[in-house]
C-alpha cells in the first residue's frame with residue numbers, strides 16, 4: 001500500500017471518469033513546505049500565517065513576513081499558494097496585543113474583524129504579501145468574512161497598499177487572485193453575492209461546522225453535534241459550490257473535511273475543484289479520487305442530501321464505495 005501511494009506522488013489528481021482536481025496542502029510554517037512537496041501536493045491551499053505572530057513577544061515586521069512568503073512562493077515554484085491573512089482570536093491568542101478578554105472568543109474579535117480594527121497590523125501583512133507576489137503564484141485569502149462590506153474593505157486596503165508600493169517603485173505581480181474563506185453560515189447563504197466579488201472561495205469546514213451546529217469545535221462534551229456529513233452542513237457546501245460555479249469561480253476546501261475519506265465522494269460529486277489538507281492525507285486522497293466517478297457521484301448528490309442524518313448519509317456513501 002505504501003509503495004502504491006508513493007507511486008502516485010507525481011501523478012495528476014484525476015477521477016476514474018477523467019475529471020481533474022487539485023490536491024493541495026495546509027501549512028503553518030516554512031518547514032511544512034518540504035513535507036507538502038514530498039507528499040505530492042499540487043499547491044498550498046492554506047498557509048495559516050498565525051504562526052508567524054505566535055510564540056514571540058512582538059509583531060513580526062514587514063521584512064520578516066516578506067522573507068517567509070517569498071520563500072514559500074519560490075519553493076512552490078509556480079504552483080498555486082493561497083496565503084490567508086491573519087486569523088488570530090478564537091482559540092489563538094497574542095498576549096502582546098493585550099486584547100480585552102471575551103466571554104465567547106469564537107464569536108468575538110477574530111480574523112478580519114481584528115485586522116480591520118488594527119489596520120496598521122493588517123497593512124503591514126498586505127504589503128509583505130504584495131511585495132512577495134512576484135516570486136510565485138500567490139493568491140490572497142481573507143478569513144471569517146461575514147459581510148460584503150468586510151470583503152470590500154479588505155480589498156480596498158489591499159488596493160491602497162498596492163498603489164503605494166508601485167508609487168515607491170516596488171514591483172508587484174500584475175494579477176493576484178483574491179478569495180475568501182466560507183466558514184460562517186451567513187457567508188455560505190450569501191455565496192451567490194460574494195461570488196461576484198471574489199476570484200475564489202475556500203470552504204473552512206472546521207469553523208463552518210462549528211457555527212452551523214452551534215457546537216464549539218474544542219469542546220468534547222458537545223462533539224457528538226460536530227458532524228462533518230450532517231445534511232445541513234452538506235447542503236450549505238453544495239450551495240456554496242453551485243453559487244461559485246455559476247459565476248465561473250473556483251472553490252476549494254481547506255477544513256479537515258477535505259481529507260476525510262467518507263466526505264470526499266460527496267465533495268467530488270458536488271464539483272469541488274481543490275481539496276487542501278494536511279500533507280499526510282494527500283496521497284491517500286489521490287488514490288481514492290482515482291477510484292471514483294465524478295459523474296456517478298454528481299448524480300447521487302440530490303438523493304443523498306435528502307437523507308435525514310449523518311449516520312444515514314455515511315452508510316449510503318459506504319455502500320456505494322464498496323459496491
Ligand code: PEP
Pocket residue numbers: 046048087183203204205206207208254255256
Ligand atoms: C477552517 O475553519 O476550516 C479552517 C481551515 O481554518 P482554521 O482551522 O484555521 O480555523
Ligand code: MG
Pocket residue numbers: 143183204206207
Ligand atoms: Mg477557520
